[in-house]
Amino acid sequence: MTIPVRKAYSSSRRGIGRTSLVILIVVIIIIAGGGSYAYYASHTAVAAKPVTLTIMVDSGSETQQYLSIVANDFHALHPNVIINIEPVGFSDMVTQALTTLKNKASQPAIIMYYPSQAPDEAPYLMNLEQFMNGSDPIINGSNLITSEMQAGGYYYAANGSVISIVGVPIHSVFGYVLGYQKSIFENSTLAQQFQSEYGFPFSPQNLTSWTQLYDLASFINQTHAAEYALLIPDSPHHAIIDMAAPLIAYYEQQDHTPGYTPAPPGFYSYFAYINGQWTTTFNSSAGVQALQIWKKLVQFEPSPTVQPIGYDQQEHFPLTGDYAMFIAWTSFIPIYENSSVSKIAGNLGIALLPGQTTGLAPTFLGINPYGPDPKVAAQFIAFALSDQEYEKGIEQLGYVPSTYTGIAEATHNPNLSWLSPFLTFLKTAEIPPRLAAVVPRISTFSATLIPEFNQQVYNYLIGQNTDAMAVLNTAAREWMTYIEQQQVVL
Numbered sequence: 004m005t006i007p008v009r010k011a012y013s014s015s016r017r018g019i020g021r022t023s024l025v026i027l028i029v030v031i032i033i034i035a036g037g038g039s040y041a042y043y044a045s046h047t048a049v050a051a052k053p054v055t056l057t058i059m060v061d062s063g064s065e066t067q068q069y070l071s072i073v074a075n076d077f078h079a080l081h082p083n084v085i086i087n088i089e090p091v092g093f094s095d096m097v098t099q100a101l102t103t104l105k106n107k108a109s110q111p112a113i114i115m116y117y118p119s120q121a122p123d124e125a126p127y128l129m130n131l132e133q134f135m136n137g138s139d140p141i142i143n144g145s146n147l148i149t150s151e152m153q154a155g156g157y158y159y160a161a162n163g164s165v166i167s168i169v170g171v172p173i174h175s176v177f178g179y180v181l182g183y184q185k186s187i188f189e190n191s192t193l194a195q196q197f198q199s200e201y202g203f204p205f206s207p208q209n210l211t212s213w214t215q216l217y218d219l220a221s222f223i224n225q226t227h228a229a230e231y232a233l234l235i236p237d238s239p240h241h242a243i244i245d246m247a248a249p250l251i252a253y254y255e256q257q258d259h260t261p262g263y264t265p266a267p268p269g270f271y272s273y274f275a276y277i278n279g280q281w282t283t284t285f286n287s288s289a290g291v292q293a294l295q296i297w298k299k300l301v302q303f304e305p306s307p308t309v310q311p312i313g314y315d316q317q318e319h320f321p322l323t324g325d326y327a328m329f330i331a332w333t334s335f336i337p338i339y340e341n342s343s344v345s346k347i348a349g350n351l352g353i354a355l356l357p358g359q360t361t362g363l364a365p366t367f368l369g370i371n372p373y374g375p376d377p378k379v380a381a382q383f384i385a386f387a388l389s390d391q392e393y394e395k396g397i398e399q400l401g402y403v404p405s406t407y408t409g410i411a412e413a414t415h416n417p418n419l420s421w422l423s424p425f426l427t428f429l430k431t432a433e434i435p436p437r438l439a440a441v442v443p444r445i446s447t448f449s450a451t452l453i454p455e456f457n458q459q460v461y462n463y464l465i466g467q468n469t470d471a472m473a474v475l476n477t478a479a480r481e482w483m484t485y486i487e488q489q490q491v492v493l
Contacts, residue, residue, distance in 0.1 A: 054376045055085040056383060058368075059100065059111035062090035065334050066115055066174050066366050069396045073387045076395075080386075084379060093314075097123050097449060103371060104128065112374030113383065116170065116367050118155035119244075119270060122448040125158035129372035130167035134381040141381045142388065146406040147171055150432035154269055154363040159440030161492050170367035172405035173387055176334045177425055178268055178362020179236070179249055181216075182321060183207045183328045185352040187228050197222050207328060210357040213253060213296045216328075220303045223327045232303040234320055234329035238313030239461040244453045245364070246330070247285065247460065248272060250297055253358045254289035264435065267428075268362035270448070271438045274493070281441070281493040285456075286472065286479040294471040298464055308465050321347060330356070332364070337401035340418055353421035361428060365405055444491050455481045 058074070060067040067090055074086035089111055091099050100114050104127035116124055135144040147156075151172040158166045187193070188206050197205035201218050210216055220232035236242035248268035255265040255272070263275040263284065275284045284290075301307060304326075310316070317331040321339055324346035333353075342348035355361050368387070370380045386392060393409040396402030401418050404410050410426055413419045442448050459478040462468045486493065 051083075053083045053085070054379050055087065055110075056113060056375070056380055057087040057089050057111040058113040058115070058383075059089050059091055059096070059103075060115045061096060061117075061366075062092050064115075064366070065337065065400060065402055068400055069174070069402045070387065072395055072399065073383070073392050076392060077383055077386050081379075081382075084383075086383070096120060100124050101127065104373075107373045109371070109373055109375050112371050112376075112380050114369045114371060115173075116155070116369060118364055118367075119241075119449045119453065121155040121169070121367070122443045122445055123450070124369065125167075125169045125443050127372075128158075128167075128169040128369040129374075129377055130169070131171065131370060131381065132168050134378070134385075135168060141378070142171060142385045143406075144171075146388070146408055148175070148365075148405060148407060148410070148429050150267065150363055150429055150434060151175065151365040151405055153434040153436070153439045154271075154365060155367050157439070157443075159436065159443050161440060161444060163436030163440045165436075170369035171384060171388065172365035173368045173384075174334070174366035175403040175405045175410060175425075175429070176332055176364045176366060177428075178332070178364045179246065179330045179356060180333055180361060181207050181210075181328060181330055181354045181356055182336070182339065183352045183354065184229070184324070184326075184347055184350050186350050187223070187327050188352070190228070193222075193226060193228060196226075207352065207354040209359070210354070213250065213300075213357045216357050217296065217299055220300065220328065224303055229327035230325040231305075232327050233300060234304050234312060234317065234326045234331070235297070235300050236312050236317060236330060237297075237301050237304075237307040237461070237464050238311035238316070239454070239457040240311070240313050241453065241457065242311075242313045242317070243457040243460050244270070245362075246297070247293065247456070248362055249356050249360050250293035251285050251289050253356075253360055254292040255284065255287075256358065256360075258287070258289050260284075260287070260289075266434045266438050267432045268360060269364070269434070270442045271434060274438065274441045276437060276493075283479040283482055286475040290475045291471045294460065294463055294475070301464055306465075307461065311461075321345075333403065336421075337418075340401065355424060359424075361425065363432065363434070441493055444493055445486065445489075447489075451485060452482050455485075 058070055060070060067088060071088055074088060078084060078086055097120050101123060103111060134141040156168060156170050158169045160166050194205040203215060223229055223232040236246040252265050252268040252272055262277045266272050273283060273285055274281055304312060318335045318338060320326060321329045322345040339345050339351050340348050368384050370377050374380055388406055390408055393404040397413050397416050404413055414422045414426055456478045459474040463471055463474045468474050
């Protein structure tokens with residue numbers, strides 16, 4: 004998207020002079036109150052000369068929609084700044100970003116990335132510390148959610164110390180959650196029958212184990228309450244690594260491995276520093292239990308050999324109303340509630356995964372150090388983080404902010420009331436720095452290690468290999484062999 008430069012008009016024709024303009028700016032700040040917009044407005048200035056900023060975004064993402072709104076508003080305030088939104092397919096995001104950064108190209112000036120992509124891009128993105136610290140910072144770092152910053156905002160040294168701040172979260176996504184059709188679970192006849200047979204409430208809320216989820220799915224399957232009882236990711240094209248994280252983390256919390264404290268589910272949870280050395284954590288009893296229950300849960304949906312469940316299927320299959328329950332990203336919730344395309348709009352319930360677990364998978368914005376004006380880029384990001392812009396995203400898109408004040412406001416929106424327990428989670432979640440430092444040391448984590456892991460797990464889910472520990476050990480050997488060959492220091 005290109006936003007054209009508006010024609011300039013003389014102050015006499017606009018009926019406003021410099022003194023009036025200053026008064027207007029003050030009024031804007033007062034109206035905005037004490038939130039992030041007031042912070043932004045008091046720490047920014049109009050670009051002195053024309054500048055064009057291209058923003059690389061994931062094509063079709065909510066963040067693309069949100070930043071389009073922000074770009075229009077920013078250009079209205081800063082007519083000298085032209086904003087181009089450049090959509091890129093998910094599979095091409097890392098390649099395009101690295102081509103730009105390694106070749107020191109000036110555009111895109113702002114780069115969107117996900118936690119799984121942070122290891123590849125972190126060494127090349129601009130250090131944002133200069134815009135977040137000092138006497139007059141542009142970006143209000145104190146309002147950024149700490150655990151989300153730990154999930155991909157920092158470039159870490161091997162010992163866990165921060166080398167640089169490479170990005171800021173713009174969109175809160177909590178890994179996978181459990182969606183469901185409320186009308187099915189509000190059926191009193193089914194509820195009484197289930198309670199009598201299984202001994203716990205017929206509800207996806209507050210499940211204490213993955214076995215309980217299996218019981219719910221089994222009952223729905225037996226009673227034909229829906230065509231499919233459950234949709235759970237099983238595609239080797241990235242989705243498996245995401246689904247494995249909360250599954251394995253749940254069983255790790257039960258196992259209490261000596262010397263290892265599980266962090267919130269994420270890529271960093273696949274490693275541990277035990278007895279003076281780094282090792283993979285998924286080739287363990289926790290990993291075996293995770294794969295065993297996963298294979299049982301896969302039976303309630305189309306066979307992965309016929310229709311693997313990846314991102315597209317997670318987004319679109321629940322819309323049909325064929326699935327009683329579905330595990331998917333929180334970023335898909337707005338389309339589930341869109342009555343023009345969704346048969347479950349107005350009938351959607353959202354729950355944390357069994358054991359009250361969820362992940363941290365925020366969307367980030369980083370700055371190209373060779374961009375035309377990194378300071379203006381930082382001003383744009385600060386504007387995108389403002390309460391005023393987030394309010395528009397909440398109302399128009401159901402967009403979930405990545406600031407404390409923004410997400411607190413979002414919980415008051417009827418369509419985002421499900422966020423309340425997540426706000427508590429975000430305030431208490433903590434990723435040990437040394438664990439968070441592991442994945443960024445592996446520069447090709449998303450291109451090399453994830454596909455190796457996914458293929459091994461996929462082979463197990465489709466029955467090609469029936470030994471769960473064997474497939475996990477194979478993936479672990481491949482990971483550690485690669486790390487040793489590449490001389491990666493963890």
